[in-house]
Amino acid sequence: MGTLGPGEAEWPGCGRPGRPRPIQNLLLLLGTLLSCSLGGGAQGPGEWTLWGSWSRCSSSCGRGVSVRSRRCIRLPGEDPCWGDTHGYRLCRLPDCPPGAVPFRDLQCALYNGRPVLGAPQTYQWVPFLGAPNQCDLNCLAEGHGFYRSFGRVLDGTPCGPAAQDLCVAGRCLSAGCDGLLGSGALEDRCGRCGGADDSCLWVQRVFRDAGAFAGYWNVTLIPAGARHIRVAHRSRNRLALVGADGRYVLNGDRADAPGTYEAAGTRVVYTRAAGPEETLSAAGPTTQDLLLQVLLREPNPGIEFEFWLPQERYGPFQARAQALGWSLRQPQPREVEPPSPEPPGPAWTPTPAPDPCPPCLDTRGRAHRLLHYCGSDFVFQARVLGRRRHAQETRYEVRVQLVYKSRGPLRGREYVWAPGRCPCPPLAARREYLLAVRRLVSADGAQDRLLLPRDGYARPWSPAEDSRARLAARHCPA
Known part of the structure; x- marks a missing residue:
C-alpha cells in the first residue's frame, strides 16, 4: 500500500475487509461497490470533499487572510486529486489605529x-x-x-x-476580483469578475463635425455606468468636460493643467503632450452623466472617443444622443462577430484595400525567433478581429487562442499596439498569427498595453510554427 498525502483518505478495496471512515461520502461507497461487482478497476483521480468553513481573519485590524480546507478521498490505484487542499481569501477589518506596530x-x-x-x-x-x-x-x-x-x-x-x-x-x-488569493481572477471591461466582455457594449466613434465658429461644441454624452473611457485628438483645440450639475470639470473658463481630476465618481486622467496630442481617460464606472465638449480654435481633424456601457443602458443613451443630433454607429457585443464581411465604421481599415505602405524587412530565421521569443513578455496564438489607426500607432483587436508564454494574465480579447501607421510586420484581419509581444506600462499607470515591436515576431500560425515556438521555449535562459 502506498503512502497517502496529507488530507487524503483511502477506501477498502474489492474483497478486502475494512470499513470506511465516517467522513467518507456515501455516494463514493456505492460507486466502489458497483465497481467491485462489475470487476472494474479504479481509474482517474480521487474526489474532493466539500470545502470546510472559512476560518477567522488572521489579523485583528486592517487586511488579513482567512483559510478553508478540504480532503481528497481516493480509491486504491487512483491518482491524487487535482487542485489544492487549502484555499485563501482576503479579509478586511477596520483600519488599524495610528501608531499600531506592523x-x-x-x-x-x-x-x-x-x-x-x-x-x-x-x-x-x-x-x-x-x-x-x-x-x-x-x-x-x-x-x-x-x-x-x-x-x-x-x-x-x-x-x-x-x-x-x-x-x-x-x-x-495577490487577491483576484473574487477575493481569493492567487486565483488570478480579473474583471472584464464590463466590470464582471471573470467575465468575457459579453454583458456590455463598446461605443466607439470619431467626431468629425467642424464648427462654423470658434467656441465650445458638444462631442458626446458619456452616460452614467460608462467604463474604460478614452478620448484622443491631435490639434490645438482643447477637450472640455462638463458635470451633471452643468459645471466644468475641465477646461472651462481657463486652461487646466494636465493631471488627475475627480468627476462622476471616477478619476479622469488628462494629458497634453508637448505636441498637439491631447487625451482623456478614466476607468469608471461613472456615477453620473458627463458631457464631452471641444473648444475649437482651428478646424477639427477628428476626435476619437470610446467607452463601454452596460447593454441595458445603451438604448436610453442612444435615444438621448440622437435627440441631440449625434448619430452613433450601432456597437457590437464583444463576443459576437460583426455579421458583415468587413468590420463596420469608417475608422476600420478593410483588408482588401490597397496599402501604400513600403515592404517590411525579412524577419524570418531561427535567430530572430529566439531573440523575440526569449525577450518578450507574452507569446500566444491569436486571431485578428480588426485593425484601427490611432495617430501614429496601429491598434489590432485580437482573440487569444493559445498561450505559449505569459508573464501576467491575458484576457480572451486583447488590444495589441504596433508603432507607426504602416506597422511591420502587418497583420491581416480574420487571420491567425503567432505573436511575441511586450508589456508596456506608462509612468502614471494610466496605460497598460501589449506592444508588437517594429520588425518584431508575428508569423502566420501553422502546426510547423507551433513546433518552432515550443522548441524556442527550451532554449530561452531561465
Whole structure:
C-alpha cells in the first residue's frame, strides 16, 4: 500500500475487509461497490470533499487572510486529486489605529532577548527587507551588521511595507476580483469578475463635425455606468468636460493643467503632450452623466472617443444622443462577430484595400525567433478581429487562442499596439498569427498595453510554427 498525502483518505478495496471512515461520502461507497461487482478497476483521480468553513481573519485590524480546507478521498490505484487542499481569501477589518506596530515587526520582536544563535548573547530584532524572499521572516539585529531568517512569516503578513499582496504559505499572492488569493481572477471591461466582455457594449466613434465658429461644441454624452473611457485628438483645440450639475470639470473658463481630476465618481486622467496630442481617460464606472465638449480654435481633424456601457443602458443613451443630433454607429457585443464581411465604421481599415505602405524587412530565421521569443513578455496564438489607426500607432483587436508564454494574465480579447501607421510586420484581419509581444506600462499607470515591436515576431500560425515556438521555449535562459 502506498503512502497517502496529507488530507487524503483511502477506501477498502474489492474483497478486502475494512470499513470506511465516517467522513467518507456515501455516494463514493456505492460507486466502489458497483465497481467491485462489475470487476472494474479504479481509474482517474480521487474526489474532493466539500470545502470546510472559512476560518477567522488572521489579523485583528486592517487586511488579513482567512483559510478553508478540504480532503481528497481516493480509491486504491487512483491518482491524487487535482487542485489544492487549502484555499485563501482576503479579509478586511477596520483600519488599524495610528501608531499600531506592523505585523512583521511583531513577529521579529518575539525573538527579542532570546538566545537564538547558540550563544548566551541576546539581541533586539527588527525586520530586514533586503533579503531575496519577501515571505521569509528576516530580522536584523539592531546595532549589528547581520540578519537572521526565522523561517516563514505568518500567513497574512504584507509582502512589503506598502504592498497590497500578502504572504500565504511562503508565497507572495495577490487577491483576484473574487477575493481569493492567487486565483488570478480579473474583471472584464464590463466590470464582471471573470467575465468575457459579453454583458456590455463598446461605443466607439470619431467626431468629425467642424464648427462654423470658434467656441465650445458638444462631442458626446458619456452616460452614467460608462467604463474604460478614452478620448484622443491631435490639434490645438482643447477637450472640455462638463458635470451633471452643468459645471466644468475641465477646461472651462481657463486652461487646466494636465493631471488627475475627480468627476462622476471616477478619476479622469488628462494629458497634453508637448505636441498637439491631447487625451482623456478614466476607468469608471461613472456615477453620473458627463458631457464631452471641444473648444475649437482651428478646424477639427477628428476626435476619437470610446467607452463601454452596460447593454441595458445603451438604448436610453442612444435615444438621448440622437435627440441631440449625434448619430452613433450601432456597437457590437464583444463576443459576437460583426455579421458583415468587413468590420463596420469608417475608422476600420478593410483588408482588401490597397496599402501604400513600403515592404517590411525579412524577419524570418531561427535567430530572430529566439531573440523575440526569449525577450518578450507574452507569446500566444491569436486571431485578428480588426485593425484601427490611432495617430501614429496601429491598434489590432485580437482573440487569444493559445498561450505559449505569459508573464501576467491575458484576457480572451486583447488590444495589441504596433508603432507607426504602416506597422511591420502587418497583420491581416480574420487571420491567425503567432505573436511575441511586450508589456508596456506608462509612468502614471494610466496605460497598460501589449506592444508588437517594429520588425518584431508575428508569423502566420501553422502546426510547423507551433513546433518552432515550443522548441524556442527550451532554449530561452531561465
